[in-house]
Amino acid sequence: MNVPFVDLVSQYQGLKDQIVPAMENIMSKAQFIMGEDVRKFEQEFAEYCTSKFCVGVDSGTSALELALRAFEIGPGDEVITVANTFIATTLAISATGARPVLVDIHPETYNIDVNKIEAAITPKTRAILPVHLYGQPADMDVINTLAKKHKLIVIEDACQAHGARYKGRRTGCLSDAAAFSFYPGKNLGAYGDGGAVVTNDEHVAEKLRLLRDYGQKQKYQHLIKGYNHRLDTLQAAVLRAKLPYLDDWNTARRRCALKYNAALKETALVVPVDANFAESVYHLYVVRVKERDELLSYLQSRGISAGIHYPIPIHLQPAYADLGYKTGDFPVTEHYAREIVSLPMFPELRDEQINYVAEAIMEFHEEIVA
Ligand SMILES: *Cc1c(COP(=O)(O)O)cnc(C)c1O
DSSP states (O other): OOBOSOOHHHHHHHHHHHHHHHHHHHHHHTOOBSSHHHHHHHHHHHHHTTOSEEEEESOHHHHHHHHHHHTTOOTTOEEEEESSSOTHHHHHHHHTTOEEEEEOBOTTTSSBOGGGSGGGOOTTEEEEOOBOGGGOOOOHHHHHHHHHHHTOEEEEEOTTOTTOEETTEETTSSSSEEEEEOOTTSSSOOSSOOEEEEESOHHHHHHHHHHHBTTEEETTEESSOOOBOBOBHHHHHHHHHHGGGHHHHHHHHHHHHHHHHHHTTTSSOBOOOOOTTEEOOOSSEEEEOTTHHHHHHHHHHTTBOOBOSOSSOGGGSGGGGGGOOOTTSSHHHHHHHTTEEEEOOOTTOOHHHHHHHHHHHHHHIIIIIO
């Protein structure tokens, strides 16, 4: 048996009849930039997030960068985020000229340890940028309380958490603004790059619309120095076709996670848990094991694709040598980076595939470790 890490082809097969005509409609009119599909997707996604405004952009990285810029964050400012994340989180901060300040993760949630945020706040801190990593929301009430106390902006990196819930509320309406990615493999994925910022603040939404489109509201009238970071119309059409299925897909992912948890109960693996305040949408299903590299190659030999998210923490990346961090600065992140494995996770994952992965892991322990 082969178990892929994700399976976007089978999802496409099921949706072809809706996606092809939606794209054909745009191509036959040759209206590739902005227009009705972008506007409607923005409305529909804002509604989905129970938020007032959504501004479509060309990637999750742009969404983060423009959200920071919309709050005038830039050179001389510090933005607090987490050491265990995809590098796009910090690259977006760096792109504005601000400095990423890292905080270690909580050992149970793998998200920013909210008890360690206050120690990282300085007079230069302007914002906290928590990441809802692997689909599990960060502890937003604590973060928002800290932000209020220190007069900071909060921007969610929700690029892995479309539809996840924090105390019953959807990500995207839990802070000043939230950034989403529609990279193909995300829980809601386009057929290329795409992203969006969601906010309840009308002025922020207005600023974002300028920033993504050359600083113009009307053609050739440039109010500010903007960028070319618009959401493609073809991608908006794909996203509109897929959005009605997102909740079902997330439910299927949660079901797969529960099946894995049960099947892996007898093994030495540490399985993920939902925090008591969170309902994860399992963008990734991440387990921990001491013999990580051996397990990865064993799974590969059995036709199972697994991954590591992420093998090198941000502060140990050569790209961020300039921040001056060193090994030992974020011990939980560093420890977990050596032990984490992401098992195959996608809504169409079948029970026999989950059982096959679980059996392979049990055999690994019998053959290799014992
Ligand atoms: C995917 C991702 C991003 C960046 O999104 P792109 O659309 O690839 O630019 C940012 N942060 C996190 C946590 C992500 O997983």
